[in-house]
Amino acid sequence: MDLTLSPDVIAFRDDVRDFMRAELPLRMTEKVRLGRQLVKEDYLEWHALLRQRGWLAGNWPRAHGGAEWSAVQRHLFDIEATAANAPRILPFGLVMLGPVLMAFGSEAQQKTCLPRILADDDWWCQGYSEPGAGSDLASLRTTALREGDHYIVNGQKTWTTLGHYANRMFCLVRTDPQAPKKQAGISFLLIDMDSDGVEVRPIRLIDGSAEVNEVFLRDVRVPVENLVGTENDGWTIAKYLLTHERTGIAGVGFARAGLAALKRIAAQERDGAGSLAENALFAARIARVEIALMAMETTNLRVVAAAAAGQAPGPESSMLKVKGTQIRQEITDLIRRAAGPYALPFQADALAPAGNTAPIGPEYAPAAAPQYFNNRKLSIYGGSNEIQRGIISKAMLGL
Amino acid sequence: MDFTLTETRAMLSDSLRRTLQRGADWAALVDLGAPAALFSEEMGGFGGAGFDIALVFEELGRACAVTPMLDSCVLAGGLLADCGEEAPVAAIIAGEAQAALAHWEPGSRYAPDPLMTVAQPMGQGWQITGHKAVVVNAPEAGLILCSARMPEGAAGLFLLDRDAGGLDLRDTPLMGGGTAAEIDLRAVPARLLHADASSLIEARIARAALAQCAEALGLMQAIRDLTLDYLRTRTQFGRPIGQFQALQHRMADMLIEVEQVRSAVINLAGQIDSDRVTRERHVSAAKVLTGEVARLVCEESIQMHGGIGLTEEYALGQRAIRLSMCDHRFGDIDHHLARFTELGRLTAETAP
Numbered sequence: 001m002d003l004t005l006s007p008d009v010i011a012f013r014d015d016v017r018d019f020m021r022a023e024l025p026l027r028m029t030e031k032v033r034l035g036r037q038l039v040k041e042d043y044l045e046w047h048a049l050l051r052q053r054g055w056l057a058g059n060w061p062r063a064h065g066g067a068e069w070s071a072v073q074r075h076l077f078d079i080e081a082t083a084a085n086a087p088r089i090l091p092f093g094l095v096m097l098g099p100v101l102m103a104f105g106s107e108a109q110q111k112t113c114l115p116r117i118l119a120d121d122d123w124w125c126q127g128y129s130e131p132g133a134g135s136d137l138a139s140l141r142t143t144a145l146r147e148g149d150h151y152i153v154n155g156q157k158t159w160t161t162l163g164h165y166a167n168r169m170f171c172l173v174r175t176d177p178q179a180p181k182k183q184a185g186i187s188f189l190l191i192d193m194d195s196d197g198v199e200v201r202p203i204r205l206i207d208g209s210a211e212v213n214e215v216f217l218r219d220v221r222v223p224v225e226n227l228v229g230t231e232n233d234g235w236t237i238a239k240y241l242l243t244h245e246r247t248g249i250a251g252v253g254f255a256r257a258g259l260a261a262l263k264r265i266a267a268q269e270r271d272g273a274g275s276l277a278e279n280a281l282f283a284a285r286i287a288r289v290e291i292a293l294m295a296m297e298t299t300n301l302r303v304v305a306a307a308a309a310g311q312a313p314g315p316e317s318s319m320l321k322v323k324g325t326q327i328r329q330e331i332t333d334l335i336r337r338a339a340g341p342y343a344l345p346f347q348a349d350a351l352a353p354a355g356n357t358a359p360i361g362p363e364y365a366p367a368a369a370p371q372y373f374n375n376r377k378l379s380i381y382g383g384s385n386e387i388q389r390g391i392i393s394k395a396m397l398g399l
Numbered sequence: 400m401d402f403t404l405t406e407t408r409a410m411l412s413d414s415l416r417r418t419l420q421r422g423a424d425w426a427a428l429v430d431l432g433a434p435a436a437l438f439s440e441e442m443g444g445f446g447g448a449g450f451d452i453a454l455v456f457e458e459l460g461r462a463c464a465v466t467p468m469l470d471s472c473v474l475a476g477g478l479l480a481d482c483g484e485e486a487p488v489a490a491i492i493a494g495e496a497q498a499a500l501a502h503w504e505p506g507s508r509y510a511p512d513p514l515m516t517v518a519q520p521m522g523q524g525w526q527i528t529g530h531k532a533v534v535v536n537a538p539e540a541g542l543i544l545c546s547a548r549m550p551e552g553a554a555g556l557f558l559l560d561r562d563a564g565g566l567d568l569r570d571t572p573l574m575g576g577g578t579a580a581e582i583d584l585r586a587v588p589a590r591l592l593h594a595d596a597s598s599l600i601e602a603r604i605a606r607a608a609l610a611q612c613a614e615a616l617g618l619m620q621a622i623r624d625l626t627l628d629y630l631r632t633r634t635q636f637g638r639p640i641g642q643f644q645a646l647q648h649r650m651a652d653m654l655i656e657v658e659q660v661r662s663a664v665i666n667l668a669g670q671i672d673s674d675r676v677t678r679e680r681h682v683s684a685a686k687v688l689t690g691e692v693a694r695l696v697c698e699e700s701i702q703m704h705g706g707i708g709l710t711e712e713y714a715l716g717q718r719a720i721r722l723s724m725c726d727h728r729f730g731d732i733d734h735h736l737a738r739f740t741e742l743g744r745l746t747a748e749t750a751p
Contacts, residue, residue, distance in 0.1 A: 001668070280740075291739065305402050
């Protein structure tokens with residue numbers, strides 16, 4: 001047992017910290033800090049900065065142009081980036097599709113797709129969920145039927161995050177509707193969003209944001225060479241992708257940054273003769289979530305260390321998903337409550353990408369309630385927390 | 400960063416678990432060297448680090464063993480070692496003596512400050528007068544250490560003369576096992592060990608809290624395993640009750656929270672020799688989490704068992720009581736929540 005970081009890991013962390021201080025533009029970090037909506041150009045600018053430094057694909061092997069960071073390095077990068085109010089790195093190409101192509105893609109697919117992900121030539125989105133296939137993902141009904149050299153795709157995908165920016169979508173489709181088990185007969189397909197028959201419609205959420213979309217697919221022709229892996233064996237790939245999606249799912253960086261913001265806000269908010277931070281009841285609420293976070297960070301590192309030692313990230317990531325999202329939701333709830341009456345005004349303009357209205361109340365007020373509502377998604381997406389509990393009871397408890 | 404046990408510790412943990420499974424008594428644990436694992440080499444032991452304490456007590460908890468280990472070795476024995484008392488420490492390590500710390504007082508709850516028990520000079524020595532509350536292991540202890548307010552106000556640490564007059568012990572068994580005594584002191588002759596011992600005592604209580612949280616972690620795992628077995632074998636409505644989703648999800652939550660406690664114990668063990676504020680913040684963090692999860696595990700496991708969980712003959716009850724009572728020593732959840740915040744004001748750090 002040794003909780004200290006090795007000197008080379010500390011040097012790496014200091015490099016990352018210096019990079020954030022030197023390279024991140026203030027207008028970008030201010031947007032993140034104040035909870036304003038980011039647009040395509042923000043993400044691309046941030047990616048370009050990382051690409052220049054060779055840090056865009058920390059999780060990729062060097063052979064494919066990645067930085068090949070250890071699990072501990074990835075963890076530290078995440079913490080430093082969120083502490084500096086950096087935008088998030090978009091996961092669709094780098095975290096989701098990239099590893100899938102490396103494991104299951106043909107040589108041609110790797111050669112064409114991977115460099116384009118690294119160069120941000122493609123913006124990928126994820127075609128998994130459907131109106132009738134949420135937690136029960138394997139019941140998906142979008143079909144892809146072979147016709148000569150093409151698949152003809154029909155169906156509907158939903159909750160497609162930032163799909164309105166995407167030019168490509170990786171998609172789960174049903175290639176054998178007659179398969180005896182619903183998990184059989186699914187394939188993993190790459191679709192051009194500018195193909196005829198693809199229509200993207202935004203879904204407006206209760207916080208005023210429009211991050212997610214519906215994607216309608218009507219007689220979309222997809223070349224057969226866009227199939228990843230074996231036909232009808234897409235469920236294996238789907239699960240592989242989900243496991244990768246769940247690494248880093250604990251969201252330690254976000255939670256730390258959120259806690260720091262919460263403490264600043266509580267110190268600034270007046271309560272009687274003192275500050276809200278001095279209110280014993282509110283201070284105890286902050287203490288409880290901080291204590292949970294301190295333990296969760298170590299739980300996360302234990303899983304990270306096991307992953308580094310070669311043990312696959314298995315059901316433990318479900319544990320981190322549940323605990324991590326509980327903590328982040330608790331923090332956004334406390335921030336909302338800390339804002340007090342100034343959480344009430346719905347200040348969509350203050351959060352809009354181009355908005356320049358001065359906020360009513362303190363600068364953190366406009367995002368306080370919207371972020372609380374937005375973060376309800378944390379326990380729903382990436383496999384709802386109920387699905388995670390199911391995985392835990394089956395895989396870790398044998399029930 | 401490394402979360403694996405060293406080879407020596409893994410061996411100790413292994414042999415402790417096997418010995419305890421055979422139903423080891425105190426003499427067997429002494430033979431195995433368990434007390435020595437809690438003392439540094441300078442004091443005649445072979446351990447004494449945070450992770451030594453954590454592993455010994457996790458195994459004791461897993462076996463639901465009731466021993467004088469915490470009070471005699473970590474708390475009072477540790478203070479004797481701090482004061483350079485080699486002979487009594489050697490006797491404790493050899494299993495020839497037991498010790499107890501009389502520190503907390505009636506009405507002082509978890510923070511006896513200022514001490515109401517007083518020390519007065521008497522010839523070459525001292526006399527102690529006052530009351531000490533729930534002194535765990537005192538009935539078995541030949542060596543009773545006692546804190547008392549010095550004439551100038553500091554907290555002194557004394558070794559009581561057990562056989563002199565004026566010392567009255569009212570013994571009681573404890574919920575969850577073990578014994579304690581209410582101690583009444585009327586001018587009891589005592590030898591001064593340290594004239595300003597408050598930081599020594601606080602640091603030793605930190606180690607005792609670590610021991611207790613680790614023991615709780617072991618108990619939680621034992622209870623989790625018992626409950627899992629029960630869910631797999633108990634049949635109602637024609638199937639094992641572990642097939643019901645309502646119970647599966649509660650079990651999953653229990654598992655998540657027990658792993659949180661493990662992390663808190665690791666954090667505390669790793670910081671037990673850090674500066675005071677860092678160390679004590681981790682003490683409070685571990686005590687809060689352990690207290691909260693102990694309640695969850697006890698209540699949920701009894702509920703999932705049903706009536707059998709409340710019977711004396713079934714293994715769950717005693718473990719649940721011992722686990723629940725952890726919150727009643729060294730400060731409960733509320734005490735440590737407030738303390739965690741207070742300590743946080745002393746540091747600019749948001750997290751370790």
